[in-house]
Amino acid sequence: MRRTSPRAIFAGTLILIAVAIAVLQFSGYFAPVTSAFMRPVTALQSWFAIRYVAVRDLLASPSDMASMRAEIDRLQAENALLQQEIIALREQASEAEVLAALLDYARAQPASRYLASNVIGRDVSPFIRSILIGQGSDAGVAVGMPVVTAQGLVGRVEEVFASYARVQLVTDPETAVNVKFQQARTEGILSARLNGEIFVDLIDLNAELSEGELVLTSGLGGKYPPDIPVGAVTSIRRRDFDLFQDATIQSSVDFEELSLVLVITNFEPLILESISP
Amino acid sequence: MAYIFGIPLLIVLAILQTTVFADIHFFDGRPDIVLLAVVAWGLCGGDRQAMIWGLIGGLLLDSFSGLPLGSSAINLIIIAYFVSLYAGRVWEANLLMPIGIGLVASLFFHLQALVWLFAMGRQIDLPFSFGRVILPSTILNMILILPTYQVMLGMYRRLYPPEVEI
Numbered sequence: 283m284r285r286t287s288p289r290a291i292f293a294g295t296l297i298l299i300a301v302a303i304a305v306l307q308f309s310g311y312f313a314p315v316t317s318a319f320m321r322p323v324t325a326l327q328s329w330f331a332i333r334y335v336a337v338r339d340l341l342a343s344p345s346d347m348a349s350m351r352a353e354i355d356r357l358q359a360e361n362a363l364l365q366q367e368i369i370a371l372r373e374q375a376s377e378a379e380v381l382a383a384l385l386d387y388a389r390a391q392p393a394s395r396y397l398a399s400n401v402i403g404r405d406v407s408p409f410i411r412s413i414l415i416g417q418g419s420d421a422g423v424a425v426g427m428p429v430v431t432a433q434g435l436v437g438r439v440e441e442v443f444a445s446y447a448r449v450q451l452v453t454d455p456e457t458a459v460n461v462k463f464q465q466a467r468t469e470g471i472l473s474a475r476l477n478g479e480i481f482v483d484l485i486d487l488n489a490e491l492s493e494g495e496l497v498l499t500s501g502l503g504g505k506y507p508p509d510i511p512v513g514a515v516t517s518i519r520r521r522d523f524d525l526f527q528d529a530t531i532q533s534s535v536d537f538e539e540l541s542l543v544l545v546i547t548n549f550e551p552l553i554l555e556s557i558s559p
Numbered sequence: 560m561a562y563i564f565g566i567p568l569l570i571v572l573a574i575l576q577t578t579v580f581a582d583i584h585f586f587d588g589r590p591d592i593v594l595l596a597v598v599a600w601g602l603c604g605g606d607r608q609a610m611i612w613g614l615i616g617g618l619l620l621d622s623f624s625g626l627p628l629g630s631s632a633i634n635l636i637i638i639a640y641f642v643s644l645y646a647g648r649v650w651e652a653n654l655l656m657p658i659g660i661g662l663v664a665s666l667f668f669h670l671q672a673l674v675w676l677f678a679m680g681r682q683i684d685l686p687f688s689f690g691r692v693i694l695p696s697t698i699l700n701m702i703l704i705l706p707t708y709q710v711m712l713g714m715y716r717r718l719y720p721p722e723v724e725i
Contacts, residue, residue: 289606289607289640289643290640292607292610293610293636293637293639296610296613296614296636297633299614300614300617300632300633300636301629303629304627304628304629304630307628307629308627316622316628320622323570323573323574323622326570326574327574327577327578330574331578334578334579338582402577402578403574403577403578403581403623404578404581405577405623405625406573406576406577406620406623406624406631407625407626407672408589408692408696409672409673409676409681409688409692410624410625410626414577414623441625443622448625450625455682456681476682476684476687476688477587477691478587538582
């Protein structure tokens with residue numbers, strides 16, 4: 283009979299340990315160990331990530347100068363237009379305030395509370411599009427909380443540890459966000475392809491979409507608050523024999539350059555399992 | 560002794576993997592430096608140590624990933640075991656063999672990750688995964704395996720100087 287080598291027994295033992303850890307983690311018993319071990323590691327990672335982003339931005343800045351100047355010119359022109367728009371909107375605002383008070387609109391939509399967090403890393407698996415943020419359950423972060431930047435929707439908290447959390451990006455193929463089109467006033471479901479490209483599907487075939495149209499979260503489904511910008515339409519595919527049309531979206535967030543995000547901490551996502559009979 | 564410097568090294572490598580190396584793209588592929596460190600240490604002759612490194616390095620990677628905790632650890636232990644079967648035999652004979660081992664280890668590592676993702680119920684697109692992720696990552700790993708091996712060999716010889724008869 284052939285004897286198993288000690289090396290194979292050693293490898294088998296280690297695999298069994300890994301399986302045991304996986305089972306303990308799955309049942310929740312290993313979470314305190316993970317949190318305790320990862321706390322100093324996350325602190326080191328946060329320290330390193332902040333410095334790395336600063337160095338990376340510094341090294342990237344000279345090549346960006348020309349594009350930044352062009353961007354400043356464009357923004358100044360846009361700013362002038364927006365100033366005019368603000369004056370017009372201020373006049374309408376006083377009227378709207380009265381109406382909003384009458385409808386008690388403010389009570390129905392309490393202002394979001396934000397928790398700022400550094401992006402301390404990206405998922406090590408190239409098949410999963412998620413980021414790691416340097417705030418965890420210690421800071422009040424919970425699974426399901428939406429994550430945004432000033433530009434728009436980033437994703438939602440998928441996994442939380444004591445000192446850090448993993449955020450599933452909207453570019454991950456497992457993501458599904460209920461969205462609406464600002465002008466067409468129609469809705470659809472935003473998903474991502476495996477290459478990270480995002481698109482909106484299940485759009486009413488009769489809806490008149492246009493390129494550049496802003497896409498916002500609709501709030502349907504209770505996973506995300508309404509009216510968070512997601513991106514703009516870049517192309518539309520509409521065929522008469524289809525039941526729905528779909529649109530490719532350019533996200534308003536540059537996911538490659540994310541360094542700081544905001545977690546909306548006072549939003550309670552609706553867990554569908556909890557309301558099913 | 561290898562564990563005293565190995566564990567901090569793996570922590571640093573895992574942090575680098577999520578930050579610096581996450582920005583190094585070839586299509587959607589990225590180098591897997593924890594995998595390279597485990598393979599290189601195994602090739603140097605530290606077979607059991609490489610398996611332990613695989614366990615610790617894999618757990619660290621899984622902590623920074625959406626993959627289940629333990630999945631990368633199992634992958635790396637299996638890879639370290641097979642690498643240990645060739646340790647000390649092939650390097651002297653053929654310089655291309657570490658590249659070959661790097662190729663096989665990298666393909667195995669990513670295919671195993673795909674199996675885990677499939678088991679988790681995620682959608683898998685094999686042509687996309689091969690063309691955009693696995694092959695580019697494997698090419699990067701094959702390029703980096705030789706310098707990684709040299710660095711690890713230097714460390715190994717410092718920790719375990721070869722015995723010389725006088």
